[in-house]
Amino acid sequence: MEKKVLITGFEPFGGEKINPATEILNRLPEYISDAKIIKLIIPTVFKKASKRVTDMMDIERPDVVISIGQAGGRKAITVERVAINVDDALIEDNEGNKPIDEVIREDGENAYFTTEPYAVYPEVIGVDFNQEKLQNEINEEPFKDEYVIALDYYTPEV
Secondary structure (H helix, E strand, C coil), X not given: CCEEEEEEEECCCCCCCCCHHHHHHHHCCCEECCEEEEEEEECCCCXXXXXXXXXXXXXXXXXXXXXXXXXXXXXXXXXXXXXXXXXXXXXXXXXXXXXXXXXXXXXXXXXXXXXXXXXXXXXXXXXXXXXXXXXXXXXXXXXXXXXXXXXXXXXXXX
């Protein structure tokens, strides 16, 4: 049976004309090794992004979901390790929503931690990076919005 990998990236937001995540998706092949790559550009709109991803997950039933996004100002690949049950935006999304300290799911846990150890990231991502620097960058700006961080854990009921 063919393996499926769903990779998501956001449309441009915050007045930008492009989003590097979308550009990356557009350059991915249809297959990597024996895995079918399913590409999905998602709206940069609270609640609609997670709905679009979960709808595609229901249709395609992927083995793996990878959500990539732009984190302006970061100079390295960073992996977000914690999903928190709060929407808290610094800027408006593409429909003018700017939630502040809003619970995503009343019935959800406060937070979920990834089960992947840092040691696997260079092998999986294919990039060798300083793990101390990675951890510091994550800890300095861990939770900017619901999109990438909480998508898998705190999908709002729509």
